[in-house]
Amino acid sequence: MALKISYTELTALTGQMEKAAENIMTVYDSMLTAVNSLVENGYMEAESANSYVDNFTSLIGPSITELNSLVVSFYTQLNTICDNFADVDAQIAAKIRA
Numbered sequence: 001m002a003l004k005i006s007y008t009e010l011t012a013l014t015g016q017m018e019k020a021a022e023n024i025m026t027v028y029d030s031m032l033t034a035v036n037s038l039v040e041n042g043y044m045e046a047e048s049a050n051s052y053v054d055n056f057t058s059l060i061g062p063s064i065t066e067l068n069s070l071v072v073s074f075y076t077q078l079n080t081i082c083d084n085f086a087d088v089d090a091q092i093a094a095k096i097r098a
Contacts, residue, residue: 010082013078014075014082020071021075024067028060031060032061035056038052
């Protein structure tokens with residue numbers, strides 16, 4: 001099987017993935033703001049309300065952060081692979097021209 005790399009499409013894809021990682025954190029921040037508003041705005045009052053907010057933060061926060069890190073890691077690796085292939089391709093082309 002031959003190797004074919006489309007640098008333009010891969011770069012566009014990694015850009016989309018980078019935006020997705022940003023969106024993950026934006027959604028989490030919005031959710032956290034909404035959950036925090038339950039207590040801050042007095043919609044819920046009691047120790048259990050504070051526990052709910054703490055529970056949300058401790059359960060959801062690490063998972064969202066980990067998901068974001070995985071997406072960032074994936075698109076970073078893909079960018080590195082793309083860059084490496086582009087460099088090797090340029091080196092081969094230079095040798096052929098020499």
